[in-house]
Amino acid sequence: SAPPQGSLLYLDALGAVFPRALDRRCTALLHWSPGCPRAPAGWPLPTLYCTPAAAAALPSRAAALRLQLLFALRQRGLRVLEAGLAAELHDALVALHTEWPQLAQELALGRLSPQSGLPEGVREQLQALLTPDAARAAELRAECARGFEGIVIRLWPQLEVVVVRTAHGAERLYCNSLCQADCQGLPFYCPFYQAAGALLGINLWPAKLAPQFLLCPDWAFCEFLPCQANKEPRTLLLDELWEGHEYGLVVTAQPGQYRCRTGEVLKVAGFHKQCPVVEPVRRESQTLSVRGESIPEEQFCQSLCRTLRMWPGARLIDYVCVESSLLGDSSGPCAPHYEVFMELQGLRDLSEGQRYKLDQCLQEDFPIYKSFRFKGSIGPLRLHLVRPGTFTQLREALGSPMPMPRVLHEEQLLQLIQGSVIS
DSSP: OHHHHHHHHHHHHHHOGGGGSSSSEEEEEEOSSSSSSOTTTTTOOOGGSOHHHHTTTOOOOHHHHHHOOOOOOHOTTTEEEEEHHHHHHHHHHHHHHHHHHHHHHHHHHTOOOTTOOOOOOHHHHHHHHHTOOOHHHHHHHHHHHHSSTHHHHHHHHTTTTTEEEEGGGGHHHHHHHHHHHHTOOEEEOOOOETTHHHHEEEEEETTTSSSOEEEEEETTTEEEEETTTTOOOOBBGGOOTTOOOEEEEEOSSSSSSOOEEEEEEEEEEETTTEEEEEEEEEEGGGGSSSSOOOOHHHHHHHHHHHHTTSSSTTTEEEEEEEGGGGGGGGOSSSSSEEEEEEEEEOOOOHHHHHHHHHHHHHHHHOOHHHHHHHSSSSSSOEEEOTTTTTTHHHHHHTOOOOOOSOOOOOOHHHHHHHTTBBB
């Protein structure tokens, strides 16, 4: 959880821009923290929350998010919808799309339906908090029957802001998807920057579209490696950074802990009272490289989105990449290559020509990749479509709330996604 100073700065910034956001019991939390409830962003003011803490600690991610959604639906006057990850908000709203008749029945009866992943003791504890609400159930049925575009503001008409603790990097895909559909018309606020398990920065500007984080010098010891250095660079400290430059982040979270390279790259956007204000740029661990070509996560996603515009009617739900070395013999006798697993809406299959478009876009966007492809030392990219819900299962299989990996390095996760391929 965030240290007291971080959470108090968050509450101050939130209340300054959205004054009713701090109203009592007007914030709903959607966050899975198995084993032990993790404190929400505004934990110094526990009266903010209308969702019971016990729901977050369930062993099943799907059950935790569904229960939190049910308690959020009871509260028509919500001001803030808070999620630990944008993917958690995304998956809770996917559950709303598919399970709204059952959710409406539970609201009407004030009774939890039998469901897996809910221990009996917790069921009794949560059941005691429910009372029948036929009017709210009728409202839920009416709004869901109208469709799901802008559903969030229709279900909670007084909602002011969506707060997502992690909304950069891999999570941007879900934020963009939510902004275009379910959360249409609502601002998103990402208050914290965390790396290596430590809180390092705070976003003091909730009204800004792109999150920027003030690095706080006494929360952890941070060092910075210049990205454009010609030789092995020395690490720099906070007061040695330059605006507009990119740096690799090295963190020692607490005295006595190991010093580690986080794999995060930050760009200095400016300064606030002499402290750097940064934007996360990329995660080096999520770079694709089978021959040293190094295609960063963000740029790969841009090439993928450009390809999607050439597939009429297709909408990207999620994707993950695998380097062929992880596939072993299953990839066949061929040159090293990438395999991409995608969940699409609006297209059930792709022609060979459509599949090749992604490889073509990568060659156009990355000359070094094109050179390796021309020489034959990198083989053609292979693209697979997976069944709906695959990535929700993948996030459950990760076992803890973390940003979605875009490059898989674990065989167990690879087997899960290979078993879901439909085309």
